[in-house]
Amino acid sequence: MALEPWPTNKWPEGVPREISGFNKPLFTVLDESAKKYPDQVYTIFNGATRTFFQVKNTADRVADFLVSRGIGKGDRVAIFLPNLPHYPAVYFGILKAGATCVTCNPLYTPPELNYQLKDAGAKAIFCMDHPLFYPTAVKSLQGTQVETVVICGVKSYLPRLKGLIGGLLGKIPKAERHEPGHFFFDDVVAAARPQAPSVQIAPDDDPAVVIYTGGTTGVPKGATLTHSNFVFNLMALNEWMRIPQETGGKPEKLRQGGFHCFLGALPFYHSFGQTIVMLWSCFTASSVVCIPDPRAGNPPFTGVLESIQKYKVTIYPGVPTMFVAVTNHPLREKFDLSSIQGCGSGGAPLPAGVAVQFEEKTGSIIFECYGLSETAPLATANPSNKEGRKFGSVGFPVSNTVVKILDADTGLKERTQGQDGEIAISGPQVMKGYWNNPGSNKEVFHEIDGRRFFLS
Template sequence: MTTAPWKTPYWPEGVPHEIDDYNMPLFQLLDDAARDYPNQAYTIFNDATRSFAQVKETADRIANFLHAQGIRKGDRVAIFLPNLPHYPAVYFGILKAGAVCVTCNPLYTPGELNYQLNDAGAKALFCMDHPQFYDTAGKAIRDTSVETVVICNVKSYLPWLKGFLGGLLGKIPHAERHAPGHLMFDDVLAGADPAPPEVTIDPMEDLALIIYTGGTTGRPKGAALTHSNFVYDLKGLDAWARLVHEEGGSPEGIRRGGYHCYLGVLPWYHSFGMTCAMLSACASGSRLVCVPDPRAGDPPFTEVLKLVQKHRPTLMPAVPTIFVAFTNHSLLDQFDLTSLMGCFSGGAPLPPEVCKRFEEKTGAVIFEGYGLSETAPVVTANPTFKDTRKIGSIGFPLPGTVLKILDAETGQTELPQGEDGEVAICGPQVMREYWNKPEETAEVFREIEGNRFFLTGDIGHVDENGFVVITDRKKDMILVGGFNVYPREVEDILFTHPKVALVAVVGIPDEKSGETVKAFIQVNPGETCTEEEILQFCKENMAGYKRPRQIEFRDAIPVSAVGKVLRRVLRDEESKTA
């Protein structure tokens, strides 16, 4: 596939239009970092660090262990862990064994986890030594193919004194009892050689990961992604990021070998946190702060603010609700957050007002991007400079990625620039298929001009300057009396109200207009607000058909484990009360 340069006068200077050299196994990133920066810290957890050389050795031992357990190329191994320092070693160890990672949300119920393990056909599982997580895993593996369970205790990666005192005082979480045959992580490492099996990987064809979508349209589907899907995305992000590292300096790529520190505030089971924090830190030889629970502290998110002040991270990928939590934190002014240089926003649309507030309070620059679980995940990104980005847009396609706007009915006809349609993607980061779901796979792919395009389900357009703008999810669009209302547009306006902390807009049935707009609002701490106040604000700031007819105030807006506002949950609640 050949691509032409994206048509825009704002393409970042120094960024190529093509990316090559991504035909390599994903675990080679760790091997290269361990070779080039063996003593450089990779993970930071409770003041304990693990170097790239140490993580590589652990990954090699895990690969050796899995091979001894009968795990072979193409077999699936599940990870049921929060953001612990075990995670990168387990992840790369699975890949070094030739197996496929299946990353699982640690907040899953037994039924949800059981479905995923069965659907993927997982043969082994790594889980946390914790009363809740281990109990969930024990129930979930019943009637599955899982034969090997490895239990990971946090004591393995605590400084000696903290580990000793924590064990003495009973502060280290652990399950009360372990089932016979389940193995402890430390014992596994002690009994395995640091010699991974010899496995031949075809990066373009062999799977590295099966990651499950949120299931907003039914049962979750497993997006099956290859090694090269991720390597391309990492190389594309590396080429895209242009940062000024010293005052008065010139823009340059991300510095390597420990200059940068990533804040691992997003979960690594999710493709955004996985690629843009855990894997990106490895690819650049950078430090990675492990944050198992970003909401920890009183008030929530206090502990993560302490980590920012202590470890001075420079880069933070996050979703908009994280930026909201930072800017609305009652103790924010007590912490020094000036180390943050660049923040990559994704996972959900970034309201312009949220971007403005965060940058004013921290001095960092937020560059918004766009992606999906099916695309490893990054597809587009804004320039990393305030003077050339466009807030409210998702920027331009990564080098080597082709983006088209197609008609939303058939997904076959390309629409003129400026016209809204379904966003379709063709590029090296696009998944191979939905795992064991050929019909669902066929539904989301179209062949156009000899290339295979993935239909994203998102509605958007390309503006006059070449910036891609997501209008909304196709299924979230509200039809009011024949007019299209995009929830994101209404939410962006409501976010400018000084009392609004978080907002979600959905369509509800209406006899006269077919649908009408309802807004769910969470106000800033310490504020009070009335329905009349919001309705008057809407009257002054948006067209009549877009205005919410109903306002409901909530103490909390439902969000997913990665911080996405769950409009579908609100719609489901509305349908039950109708």
């Protein structure tokens, strides 16, 4: 069904109203970047780097290991990790095995994680070797289907000298003890074959990721997102963001193959950080600086400023508090932040004053977006230029997307301009449904004019 053109001349120049070609497995994003740019750096962590070839090689080995453990299509595997360089390899490895990722908040308590593992029916979990995270994972296993636990240590992902000295001084975090029968990530990778199994994926139907959401308003629900949901999101985002990438240059889509470096401070377990940072950097064959704790440093957030300067970060996705943290940081003037070119803001309204201050200090452009975990997450966005954007607005529905405002009581009657209502979204990014929750699915999906709408 063709989309009607927007009755405005502010639709971003060059952005197509409709795109195609997104019905393919999500892991092909990594495969394609590794094929075109094998030696390009993908992850950066404390100065240590991993190329796209290395990440793909590790992902293939993770997939081979999972299959050897009897895990494949139709199974779920949990990722209980902060923003470590292991994350993309584990994530894509699970997908390459044909299984579904269940991304978990690393700050969960044992009861919270236990609920998620039970509800998703996870058969395996990847967790960090850490005095807090690993014991939490162990305590959460009771009554679950988890039979495979993989412990991810950071020593081998640090620069060699830093890893050696840190190990000798006992400064590298690790759990006090490990349960028998649990696997270490480095051993898994070393023993597995660098060959992912051949799996048949139906991109529009097969779930790639289950992201739990809504815990503040009730029992968390697992938003089940397909491979196509994510690939569409990446393609739409890549078409939408057009910025000058050199002094005096014209706005254009992000150049690929090492032209950009993303700040990886948003958590990868969440749809915002997962898609806009970890996956989009992969899609564009760019680097991503993995930052497990953006509050690190003295005063807090100093580590982020150091990373921006050291690695010349160009793309800064964040929530409003992250932009406030930069503009109000007492040491801001000591750091060169001029490398930043484009910033996407979401999660909450961005005060215009904060945006203006941030742009004045960095020379960048901030544009606000709107979305949810249920839309993987991008649904609407402001134009990525100062002339077209509008503060206090979430912008336009992105390509292939229809947004309506419906009455909140029935979710059926469309409201007129100026009336309050509930946002309803239809497009290729809308989730398949909530995991194992037919009651909620019946409430949030309505068909209007032949289109399937999600009621937010």
